[in-house]
Amino acid sequence: MEEFERIFEQYAPVVYRFLLSHCGDAELAEELTGETFYRAYLAVGSFRGECRVETWLCKIARNALSKERRRRGRLAEADPETPDPSADLFARFADREQALRIHRHLHALPEPYREVFTLRVFGELPFRDIAGIFGKTESWAKVTYYRARDKLIARLEEENGNQL
Secondary structure: OHHHHHHHHHHHHHHHHHHHHHHOOHHHHHHHHHHHHHHHHHHHHHOOOOOOHHHHHHHHHHHHHHHHHHHHHHHHHHOOOOOOOOOOOOOOOOOHHHHHHHHHHHHHOOOOHHHHHHHHHOOOOOHHHHHHHHOOOHHHHHHHHHHHHHHHHHHHHHHOOOOO
16 A cells, blocks of 8 residues: 555656646546546556556556546537637647647647647656557657657748748
8 A cells, every 4th residue: 555655646746747738627637637546556456567657557547538538528419518628728828829829730730749749748758658658669759759849840830931
């Protein structure tokens, strides 16, 4: 039990940032962080150590978020007035207009570029952990991130008339 408490204290901030970067809702990220550690506690016996603990936890968090999105999707179908919890993701940035342009271009990126970029920039995850989440190599994560970054820069330059 003490070992799991140490894991929680060490990795809860990582899982929270990961979730917040994906959903943009601090309250939901906090709730899902708790859910992630609950699920991890129940499944700790099945952890084989084939990846880092934070990678394992982020996989659990990703599944919890997917489940929550599916649940909310079913609720939204029943109630079209349900607000989008990620609508104000960039509201906290000083230059809201520029942040929205970046977000629009980021959203237009195909997968896995969009998710890898989001994990690296907003989730502040190292390439090693991103690679673990996707089941790929660290080199793959780096190449994918830099390609995503280059695509974003190219799209912003094109929008601004090559004056970035």
